[in-house]
Amino acid sequence: MQRSSERSIITLLSDFGSLYPAQMKGAILSRARDAVLVDIAHDVPPQDVRAGAFALMAAARHFPAGTVHLAVVDPGVGTGRLGIVVESGGHTFVGPDNGLLIPAARSLGVPEAWMIDQVFFEGASPTFHGRDVFAPAAAALASGAAPSSFGPRISPKELQMGSAEISEDWMEAEVVYVDGFGNVIINATEIPWDVVILAGRRLMRARTYAEAGPDEPLITIGSHGFAEIAVRGGSAEGLFGLAPGDRILLERGNCSE
Amino acid sequence: MQRSSERSIITLLSDFGSLYPAQMKGAILSRARDAVLVDIAHDVPPQDVRAGAFALMAAARHFPAGTVHLAVVDPGVGTGRLGIVVESGGHTFVGPDNGLLIPAARSLGVPEAWMIDQVFFEGASPTFHGRDVFAPAAAALASGAAPSSFGPRISPKELQMGSAEISEDWMEAEVVYVDGFGNVIINATEIPWDVVILAGRRLMRARTYAEAGPDEPLITIGSHGFAEIAVRGGSAEGLFGLAPGDRILLERGNCSE
Amino acid sequence: MQRSSERSIITLLSDFGSLYPAQMKGAILSRARDAVLVDIAHDVPPQDVRAGAFALMAAARHFPAGTVHLAVVDPGVGTGRLGIVVESGGHTFVGPDNGLLIPAARSLGVPEAWMIDQVFFEGASPTFHGRDVFAPAAAALASGAAPSSFGPRISPKELQMGSAEISEDWMEAEVVYVDGFGNVIINATEIPWDVVILAGRRLMRARTYAEAGPDEPLITIGSHGFAEIAVRGGSAEGLFGLAPGDRILLERGNCSE
Numbered sequence: 086m087q088r089s090s091e092r093s094i095i096t097l098l099s100d101f102g103s104l105y106p107a108q109m110k111g112a113i114l115s116r117a118r119d120a121v122l123v124d125i126a127h128d129v130p131p132q133d134v135r136a137g138a139f140a141l142m143a144a145a146r147h148f149p150a151g152t153v154h155l156a157v158v159d160p161g162v163g164t165g166r167l168g169i170v171v172e173s174g175g176h177t178f179v180g181p182d183n184g185l186l187i188p189a190a191r192s193l194g195v196p197e198a199w200m201i202d203q204v205f206f207e208g209a210s211p212t213f214h215g216r217d218v219f220a221p222a223a224a225a226l227a228s229g230a231a232p233s234s235f236g237p238r239i240s241p242k243e244l245q246m247g248s249a250e251i252s253e254d255w256m257e258a259e260v261v262y263v264d265g266f267g268n269v270i271i272n273a274t275e276i277p278w279d280v281v282i283l284a285g286r287r288l289m290r291a292r293t294y295a296e297a298g299p300d301e302p303l304i305t306i307g308s309h310g311f312a313e314i315a316v317r318g319g320s321a322e323g324l325f326g327l328a329p330g331d332r333i334l335l336e337r338g339n340c341s342e
Numbered sequence: 343m344q345r346s347s348e349r350s351i352i353t354l355l356s357d358f359g360s361l362y363p364a365q366m367k368g369a370i371l372s373r374a375r376d377a378v379l380v381d382i383a384h385d386v387p388p389q390d391v392r393a394g395a396f397a398l399m400a401a402a403r404h405f406p407a408g409t410v411h412l413a414v415v416d417p418g419v420g421t422g423r424l425g426i427v428v429e430s431g432g433h434t435f436v437g438p439d440n441g442l443l444i445p446a447a448r449s450l451g452v453p454e455a456w457m458i459d460q461v462f463f464e465g466a467s468p469t470f471h472g473r474d475v476f477a478p479a480a481a482a483l484a485s486g487a488a489p490s491s492f493g494p495r496i497s498p499k500e501l502q503m504g505s506a507e508i509s510e511d512w513m514e515a516e517v518v519y520v521d522g523f524g525n526v527i528i529n530a531t532e533i534p535w536d537v538v539i540l541a542g543r544r545l546m547r548a549r550t551y552a553e554a555g556p557d558e559p560l561i562t563i564g565s566h567g568f569a570e571i572a573v574r575g576g577s578a579e580g581l582f583g584l585a586p587g588d589r590i591l592l593e594r595g596n597c598s599e
Numbered sequence: 600m601q602r603s604s605e606r607s608i609i610t611l612l613s614d615f616g617s618l619y620p621a622q623m624k625g626a627i628l629s630r631a632r633d634a635v636l637v638d639i640a641h642d643v644p645p646q647d648v649r650a651g652a653f654a655l656m657a658a659a660r661h662f663p664a665g666t667v668h669l670a671v672v673d674p675g676v677g678t679g680r681l682g683i684v685v686e687s688g689g690h691t692f693v694g695p696d697n698g699l700l701i702p703a704a705r706s707l708g709v710p711e712a713w714m715i716d717q718v719f720f721e722g723a724s725p726t727f728h729g730r731d732v733f734a735p736a737a738a739a740l741a742s743g744a745a746p747s748s749f750g751p752r753i754s755p756k757e758l759q760m761g762s763a764e765i766s767e768d769w770m771e772a773e774v775v776y777v778d779g780f781g782n783v784i785i786n787a788t789e790i791p792w793d794v795v796i797l798a799g800r801r802l803m804r805a806r807t808y809a810e811a812g813p814d815e816p817l818i819t820i821g822s823h824g825f826a827e828i829a830v831r832g833g834s835a836e837g838l839f840g841l842a843p844g845d846r847i848l849l850e851r852g853n854c855s856e
Contacts, residue, residue, distance in 0.1 A: 091375060092375070092376070094371055094375075096364065096368075100779070100780075101778075101779055102642075102778060102779015102780070103638075103640040103641070103642050103779060104640055104654055104657065104658075104776065104778050104779065105778070105779075105822075107610065107637060107638060107639040107640065107658045107661075108657065108658050108661045108822075110637050111610075111637070111658060111659075111660075111661030111662035111663075111666075112661050114608055114635070114637070114662065114663060115661065115662065115663040118605060118606070118608075118663070119606070121371070122637070123364060123367050123368070123371070123379070124360075124364060125364040126360040126361055126364065127360070127779075128359075128360050128779075131779070131780050131781075132832060140361055143361065143365065144361075144364045144365050144368060145368075146368075147364075147365045147368030147369050147372065147473065148368035148371065148372065149368075149371060149372045149375070152368075160808075160809065160832070161809055162807060162808065162809065163806065163807025163808070163809055163810075164807065164809045210821075210822035211806045211807045212806075212807055212808060212819065212821060212822050213821075213822030216661065216822065217822075262361065264358075264359060264361050264362070265357070265358055265359015265360060265361065265362075265384075265385075265388070266357075266358075266359070266388050267388075292420065292468045293419060293420025293421065293468045293469055294417075294419065294420070294469060295417070295418055295419065295420055295421045296420075305469065307467075307469060307470075308362075308365075308467035308469050308470030308473065308474075318389060318417070348632060349632070349633070351628055351632075353621065353625075378628070380621060380624050380625070380628070380636070381617075381621060382621040383617040383618055383621065384617070385616075385617050397618055400618065400622065401618075401621045401622050401625060402625075403625075404621075404622045404625030404626050404629065404730065405625035405628065405629065406625075406628060406629040406632070409625075519618065521615075521616060521618050521619070522614070522615055522616015522617060522618065522619075522641075522642075522645070523614075523615075523616070523645050524645075549677065549725045550676060550677025550678065550725045550726055551674075551676065551677070551726060552674070552675055552676065552677055552678045553677075562726065564724075564726060564727075565619075565622075565724035565726050565727030565730065565731075575646060575674070
C-alpha cells in the first residue's frame with residue numbers, strides 16, 4: 086500500500102499513560118526504523134473501550150490512506166480474547182478484538198478483519214500484548230506485510246458508537262468522551278430541537294462556543310460530528326458532574342424558556 | 343526557505359489536551375508527509391492566550407531557522423477574528439490573530455504579518471480552525487508556500503509579555519505560567535533587589551535551585567529569561583496559591599531580614 | 600555505531616512536564632536535524648531520580664542498538680555534580696551523574712562512563728543543563744561523536760533498583776513507580792510466596808490482571824520484570840494510598856486465608 090519512497094505512518098492510541106507507549110515505540114522502531122510515529126491519545130480513561138473507540142474514530146479519518154493505527158485499550162489482556170488486523174478505506178488497524186477498532190474502521194469504509202494467530206502471542210508478556218504482539222504486527226504491516234499473513238478472516242466483535250435513543254420529546258444518550266476543555270461528547274450525531282434541557286438547565290444550541298454568553302452552557306455538533314455539551318469559558322464536565330459512561334436525559338424545551 | 347534535502351520542522355502548541363492535536367497532525371501529514379512534528383505543549387490553561395504566548399516564546403528560539411510554528415489558543419474560534427501568518431527571524435508562525443504568536447515572533451526579529459483570507463475558512467468546522475485552516479496552512483508553509491499567498495499584509499493584534507510595573511520599592515507583576523515543578527513564572531525579566539518579599543515571606547535570590555535550603559522559597563531568572571518563584575524540593579504554586587493570570591506584589595526587603 | 604543511511608534515534612526522559620522538553624528537542628534538531636525523537640516520559644515525579652531510573656530502565660531495552668538516551672532528573676542542576684555519557688550494550692546514555700542512567704545501562708550490558716568536561720557547561724543556563732549541555736551532547740553522539748570526546752573515563756555514581764529485602768516470611772520493599780493505571784511497582788523482581796498480605800489484605804498472585812475478580816487486589820511480575828501490585832478494574836495506588844518512595848511490608852500468607 087505504501088509507495089516505497091514514503092515513510093509509513095503509525096498512530097498509537099492507548100489507556101497507558103506515559104510509561105508504556107515508549108516501549109511500544111521502541112518495539113516498532115526496532116523493526117520498522119523509518120516509521121513515523123504519531124500519538125493520538127494515551128490518556129483514554131483506563132479500560133474504557135468505548136472512549137478509546139471514540140478517540141480513534143475521531144482521529145483516523147484525518148490521516149492519509151496507508152496509515153497503520155495501533156490501538157490498545159485491553160481489559161482482557163492475557164485472556165482468550167483475540168487480536169485482530171482490520172482493513173478499511175485504505176487504512177489498517179491492529180489491536181484487541183473487543184470493538185475498539187470498529188467504529189473508526191466503519192467510518193472509513195467497509196471493514197475486513199483477520200485474526201492474529203496464537204503463534205504471534207508465544208513468549209509475549211501476559212500483561213503487555215501492546216508491546217509484544219500488536220506493536221510488532223504494526224511494524225510488519227507498515228513494512229508491507231499483508232493483513233492475511235497474521236491469520237484467517239474473522240468477524241470482529243462489534244461496538245456501536247452513535248446510538249442515542251431519540252424520541253419526539255427526549256433523548257437518552259451516553260457520555261463517550263470528556264475532552265481537555267471539559268466538553269462532554271455524547272453518542273448522538275444530531276440535535277433534533279432548537280431548545281434542549283439537561284438537568285433543568287437550558288442548553289443554548291450553538292454553532293460556535295463564542296455564540297454563548299460567559300459561563301453559559303451550550304450544545305453543538307462538535308468537529309468530530311458528535312453532539313457536545315460545553316460551557317463558554319468553563320467546563321461542562323464540572324457544571325454537570327459528568328464522566329464517560331454516564332447516561333443522561335436530554336429534554337426538548339420550549340423556545341420561550 | 344527550506345533546502346530541498348531537509349525535512350521541514352513544524353512545532354505544535356495548543357490548549358487542546360490530548361484528543362485534538364493528533365487530528366491536526368493527520369491534517370498536516372496528509373499534505374506534507376515528510377514534515378517533522380514536535381509538540382511544544384498542549385496543556386496550556388484553557389483559552390489562556392497569554393500563557394500560550396509565553397510557552398511559544400520560550401520554545402521558538404531553540405528551533406532552527408526555517409521552522410514553522412503552529413499555535414492555537416483560540417477563544418474566538420468561529421467568530422470574526424482573523425487567522426494570520428507571521429514571519430520573523432527566519433521562523434514562520436501560523437494561528438489566530440489574538441496576540442498568541444507575537445511575543446515569540448518579536449523575540450526572534452522584526453515580525454511581518456499576513457492575514458489568512460476567508461476563502462481558506464470555507465467548509466471548516468466552526469469549532470476547529472486549528473485542524474481545518476491552520477494545520478493545512480502550516481503544511482503549505484512547510485512545503486514552501488509564501489506567507490503572502492494566504493492574503494494581504496496586516497498589522498497583527500499585539501500582546502506584551504515582559505511588562506511588570508517596577509518602582510524603587512515594589513514590583514506589581516502577573517503570573518504568566520506555572521510549570522510542571524510548580525515554579526511560578528512572572529512577566530518580569532529582571533529582579534531589581536537583593537532581598538525580595540512575597541506575601542510576607544522572604545524569597546532568596548538565587549542562581550540555581552540548589553542554593554536554597556530544603557523547602558526554602560527562592561526567586562531566580564529562569565532559563566527562559568523571566569523571573570521565576572520556586573521552592574527548593576517543593577512547589578511555589580502550592581506554597582503561595584498562585585495560578586496564571588494572578589497579579590502579585592513583590593516588595594523590596596532589607597538584607598537584615 | 601550508526602550506519603550512515605539510518606536516522607539516529609534519541610529518546611528523552613525527564614521530570615519537566617510539558618514546557619521544557621520541546622526546548623531540548625529544538626536544541627537537538629538545531630544540531631542533528633535527522634534525529635528521530637521519542638519521548639519515554641516527562642511526568643516522572645519531580646526530582647525523583649529513582650523513579651526516573653526505573654522508567655528509563657523499563658524502556659531502554661526495547662529500542663534498537665545505536666539509540667541515544669537523553670535523561671534529565673536533576674535536583675543538583677547548577678551545583679558541582681557532573682554530567683556523564685555512559686555506553687552499554689550498544690546504547691549510549693547522557694545526563695547527570697546521580698545514578699539516573701545506571702540501572703538502564705546495567706540492564707543492557709557492562710557500562711563504561713565518561714564525564715562531560717566543564718568546558719561544555721560554559722554559558723549554559725544554571726537551571727537548565729538538559730537543554731544547554733545534555734541535549735547538544737545527545738545531538739553530537741547521535742551524529743557520531745565518541746563518548747570519549749566529552750572528557751575522561753570515570754566511575755559513575757551508583758543506584759540499585761531491584762533491592763527489596765526478602766526473608767522467609769516478609770519482604771520490605773520500596774515503591775519505585777506508580778503507573779497510569781494506579782499499578783504500584785516495587786523494587787523486587789520475584790514474588791517468593793503463593794499468598795501475599797499487604798496492610799492486612801490478601802493479594803492474589805496472578806499472571807494477568809483478568810485472573811482476579813472485579814476490584815480484587817493482586818500481585819504480579821509486570822511486563823518490566825518487577826513485582827507490581829494492582830487492582831482489577833481499579834487502582835492499587837488509591838486502595839493502598841501508596842506513592843513512589845514509600846516503604847512497604849509484604850507478608851507471607853497461608854493458602855487457607
